[in-house]
Amino acid sequence: MKTPGITMLLLAVALLFCAAPVNAEMRIDIEKELRLLEQGEPLPKHIPFAQYRVAVFTYEDPDGTGLGNDLAALVGKHILLHSGVVSLGVLRYEGQLSPNKLSRLSYFDKVERLIEAQEVSLAVWGMIRMIGENLVIDTYAQIPRKISEQYFAWQLRLPEAMGGANLQAHLRPDRIHLQKLSIPGRSQDGIVDAAKQVDALRENPDAAAEVKGHLPLGEVYWVIGRRGDWAEFKTLSGLTGWAPISGNCILECRLLLNAAQFAANLLIYMQDRRETPKVMAGLSTDTLAVTEQIQALEALNGNFRQIRKISLPLAERWIGPRRWKGQDPTTKIDRGSGVPPGGAAFANLRTLALMAYELQAAFQRRIEGAGAGSDPRWIYEELSIPTAAVESLAFDLAEASLVDPENIDVLHNLAVLFEYAGQTNKAKLARYLVQRIHNSK
């Protein structure tokens, strides 16, 4: 039974967290968490008071470079200090993600298991290999299903005159390869040094100041202040001290932080949907696809001119006869030439954009012609697009479904569009396929 003293203390701590923005970090053992999950034990929610929580995993290090934790430390700290999110908790997972004899779960799937249980907003993990004289570092991000539904899902409701059903889209891919970074092996010492710097707590915001201790494993700590490139931390046990924000992570080490910044951008977008993620040179095809997809889907909320100028051209950069191939002229990222990241997601986006454009344009015409006092809601509900045009769009989308046959958004939208177009058998087939996929999961 809790004593009144403990209750008061918990209340005070809760009030402290409610009153101030929280930026905290905590280190967690992967295997320990997985064991608890396998035993069916309830997992304690780490840093529960933070509005957004990110899981950063130790980079896999099969060649024994010793950099796995250092890279995770740098990425975790960068997200914590650069995301600009008011209330953020970073969970630093330590352990291996590669498959082993005990479990076939690995990489994205293993991360998924842990982050679904912890209900975090985003996970970042990676792999480091020693290839010849170079360090090759892959960094990945993944968005849990719940978060995808909450922050990365879009709907277009058709007017009542067209049946009133919703067309839908989700961000794809939601398992994102952020970066493949190849840097000279000599950068190793710089990374280790930079990671040590960000974990060492100094008396003052000065590289020459005395080290008072290090950020602890398995314990929460907070950012309680900032001064220039320095942040002041406080641990649960009461230790305080200063650590650099960018610190010694310069030159090649700095490039790694572009991947961390992209992850931070995704969080910023979750907090305030007005700021879509920005892609930086040296990131992967996936990041370019994700960035342009979010921009295009966000523009669907605008007027028909925005849809025509932003959503449609962005979708058509990835599909159809006008698909952009090879190196992107602005970002220098390779766009590839075949099926884009996300499979049929861009074809689905194009369908939504064309439907939204037709509806918005028709709405604009009706509004301009309507007398004063007309209710815009009713004007929208009375709109309809000719069935032949919708049927043609549906067939285009059906073609795209052949490269991504189990894409639920695409099949759902096909059911809606075919139904409206009078192709009832095809609508029925699309619905059956959706149901079959749900049943198989």
Next chain:
Amino acid sequence: MKTTASLYNRDNQMVRLMCMICFLFLLILPVRAFTDTIVVGQIVDQTTRSGVGGADIKITRGGSTLGEAVTRQNGQFTVSFDIGSSMDVKNVTLLIEHEDFEKQSLFLTITAGRPDKTVYEVVLLPKALSGCQMQGEHGGVVGYFGSEELAYNITFALTYSLLTRIQALNLAADFQPMFVACNEARPRSPLHWGNFAKALGADVFLSGNVEEKTDEKRYDVNIYVSDRFGLFIPPLHTLNRSVNLKEADAAKLAPETHAAILLAVASGFEQEGAYAKCVEMTVAAEQLLQGPTSEIQKSRQRCQAQLANIGLVNRGSQ
């Protein structure tokens, strides 16, 4: 006009003919009843397709041995046995044992003393490979490379590069390919690579060798990839020049090789009718190469044609 004598002569001839037929029938009947059933066959090594000599062959029924033989040098054998005089259909078991191979058995149907096949071919799996067989999963076996560490490194690199690509497509864990290292799987000839894939139930089979360079710490690594569908004849070859066996360099495979491996896995899905998974594998292969190839497109088109989604595409039909 018929005379009595001529009639007598004709009846006599008929009786003699009947007696002769009866005699011949009696002559044949015991011979048929007591002739041995003969089973002929050949025992073959599953990995090399060459005959296995010295294998013990037994025909058993209901716990008792009916006949025995030992295979000749070329793996051929003949067993004769007496299964009784009945004209019924009977089942017997053909048992094969050899100290270097896994035991094998086969059910034979004998109808009126005749086996259901003229020649039986039975394949045996070398005992050394029994722990390396895939258990119905898709994926591959990484065989002998001269260095166990290298085989392990190749397995790790393959698993990582392909699984991350495939998992990014949200493919359920049950459908994800797996790769296992099996140092005992050592083909002696490039012709045998595909046999190893078939024998181990693997979509793909990788094996190779290392050649020491003048500098003692550097090696050239030859990697050969084959499959159980006959896609890679001769096996695909990757050469990693002048590498340290302990480093990731030695185990690296070109994106083209990764894509080829995924194509073989796609063929495995195609063969079992999992056409959506087949399409997804071809998409993963294409994304690895940052663009399509004619092989990828052909494989995808075959699987797409079998998808239920194809019913959504045809503009002419309702």
